[in-house]
Amino acid sequence: MIIDVDRMQDDVPAIQLGLAVAGQQQAFVSGIHIVQQFPSVTAIPEALTILQAEEESARHRAPWWQELCRRAGVDGTWEVFRGLYASVLARCSRMADLLVCSGAGGDIDLPVGWDNITHTLFAGSAPMLLVPRTYEVRGVPERVLVAWNGSGESTEAIRAALPLLRKASQVHLLDGWQETLPGFGPPALPLYAWLTRQGVTVHQQHSFHPGAEAGAHLLQKAEAMNADLLVMGAWGRSRISELVLGGTTHHVLSHAHLPLLLAH
Structure with a gap:
């Protein structure tokens, strides 16, 4: 199982539900954080420096993720990638049984259908479990x-x-x-x-x-x-x-x- 970690906070519903499901199914779970990089910024040294710093900061959150996995009673790994969000996420998910993400519509600047999550569906991802950002997780789905x-x-x-x-x-x-x-x-x-x-x-x-x-x-x-x-x-x-x-x-x-x- 893969969980798309767009916000590195314990109370993100997608993380909570994803780990609960992983615990029920005894699944190996990879937490993936994507530093979004567009081709247009590759010619801007200052932008690349900011992205590099963001990537390094994200990599240092591995102990946080391992602690969440320990609490959920599952084995897991923490991975950080840089690139086009939907392409990276879809490609990473293709060897997973399930991809867990925060629900579409979480990007206030983009309507549903044009956001990263629905683009990931378009890109041929694994089946996706989408969890609304306002959802109150009560455990695994019953x-x-x-x-x-x-x-x-x-x-x-x-x-x-x-x-x-x-x-x-x-x-x-x-x-x-x-x-x-x-x-x-x-x-x-x-x-x-x-x-x-x-x-x-x-x-x-x-x-x-x-x-x-x-x-x-x-x-x-x-x-x-x-x-x-x-x-x-x-x-x-x-x-x-x-x-x-x-x-x-x-x-x-x-x-x-x-x-x-x-x-x-």
Whole structure:
């Protein structure tokens, strides 16, 4: 597991939840801090000096991270990189099972869709656990809402969530698969039976019809069950249409007050 440490403070919800999950799963966890460097600054000696100082300061926080890992009962490592944020983070995550980050929208200067976190999704990262910066961590997720529409993205998100789903006290499934005429579309996948074979108990299953209000509908369902995790695929439409026109993923990223587990 990798935790993106953008702020080196004990009370950052992404760090708290990431370490709690790592402890539950007995995962090896790498804390990664990225010193963002743009190509345009490479010709400015003063800027490079500042970045070098920031990088050295971050490297000296290794004992802090090791102490957090010790408290969580997990093994881990501390790594610092310099470069383009999304590219570095996505590349580092590709050998991890899960990438934990503070939720999209944390950058007040950039709208959701143009921030580092959603750019990391675009760049082909591992499945991401996004934790809102205002979220109050109560421990590992116990009540989980799974949203599935038959897409590869949503299936990959569910696969990444399996370790959490197996240990959850409640799992509710929203099945948004839409039937097609025989011979004109792919066959339905036996998700419920597959989850059962994977050791996941689905306590409630409902159908829903993805549409213009699908994002709001998902968040309403999550609130109704007091969910502390929503699992779903990301960017069901083209990336540009999601950014410009909105869409389910954009709405959820913009308005969610609970952690999200997304895969692209």
